[in-house]
Amino acid sequence: MNDTRKVVIGITGGIAAYKVPLLVRLLHKNGCEVKTVMTAAAKPLVGVEALRTLSGNPVYLDGESYYDMGHIRLSDWADVLLICPATANTIAKIACGIADNLLTTLSLSVPEEKIIVAPAMNCVMWANGATQANINILVDRGITVLPVEDGELACGVSGPGRMIGVEEIARRVLAHGGGAGESMSRLLEGKNVLISSGPTEEPIDPVRVITNKSSGKMGAALARAALSSGARVTVVSGPASEPLPAGAEVVSVRTAAEMGREMGERFGAADICVMAAAVSDYRPVNSSDTKLHRSDNKNITLELTPNPDILAKLGAAKRPDQLLVGFSLESGDDVSRAEAKMKRKNCDVMVYNRVDAALGGDSTCFTLLFADGRKESFSVMDKTEAAKIILANVINLAICN
């Protein structure tokens, strides 16, 4: 990366502070220089030594650098001030222009367009009228306020208020104001990414097939995201309507058997493999070489046999240095099938999405399931955006491996 983005992370006293060391690492890996500032309430929630080591810079604690005009030195230095997690308290102080600690004083010293706020709090605190009014004040002043997630909170209840994932925060910081780039930079430079995409077709006769509604949009979006992260990308694609990006090697297939063969041949060379294709689970036992004809309005029976499970085969062949991502399309809200599938097929990440929210359309909502038991849910978004989030999470795993 050419330009080093200088990021000050202001850490406040929210439980999500424990995630900040990972964020520091992600930003650092993406060519950012990072300094951290903590409020007194944040100090018990995150390790100062971890932050110091990962950022390679001293941690600015309240009281120490305060009387040394630390806020002015940091505001001169910073390209971006990211307040993460941002408590209801600190958001309220910024909205009112209160400057009673190093971070809030710094927030007054940095131009609003350089400030990004990642709120994190209990859902009742988030819904409170005062918090919402304060958020609106920040937005009106030109501060970027990141969304919150709806999900299980550290306090045990569920609802909107949870901080979005650190990969997504890193991506927003890198994209903020241009410069360091929209993508997770070139972190996949020299890596091979193998993606399966689109539907498959199982012939019944020369003119009829069993297929599904997959458009190949997610596979194409993943290919674009991987290319812009610097990867060499190969897409094994069934007959999809969505065009694949120039720059990706495309291997066109029709049946699940062909897709299995082509993926199997290329898997050994892949660093990351994403099975985004909607592979037909079954194929006709017998497919006719000649066109079948209607005969006296009688029913006919089509006997189907299961196709080989491509994801399971890849999972069985996976080396420790490879990452395997599967997709699990389900009819209901129950993620347990997707979790079981992830374990059975030895995947590192499983993308769970619902049939009604994902298949064929431009948008999707999804939950990422990780082999270590973590789960992150994302509300509805464009597939291009979803692909970036999925890839950012995979990159994060690759870095942490």
Ligand SMILES: Cc1cc2nc3c(=O)[nH]c(=O)nc-3n(C[C@H](O)[C@H](O)[C@H](O)COP(=O)(O)O)c2cc1C
């Ligand atoms: C363990 C713990 C977790 C907390 N988590 C949050 C949180 O996620 N969001 C929040 O707004 N406040 C949270 N609080 C309350 C804040 O720490 C409290 O409002 C504090 O005054 C915030 O100070 P600061 O904004 O200067 O960091 C938490 C408090 C404790 C003790």
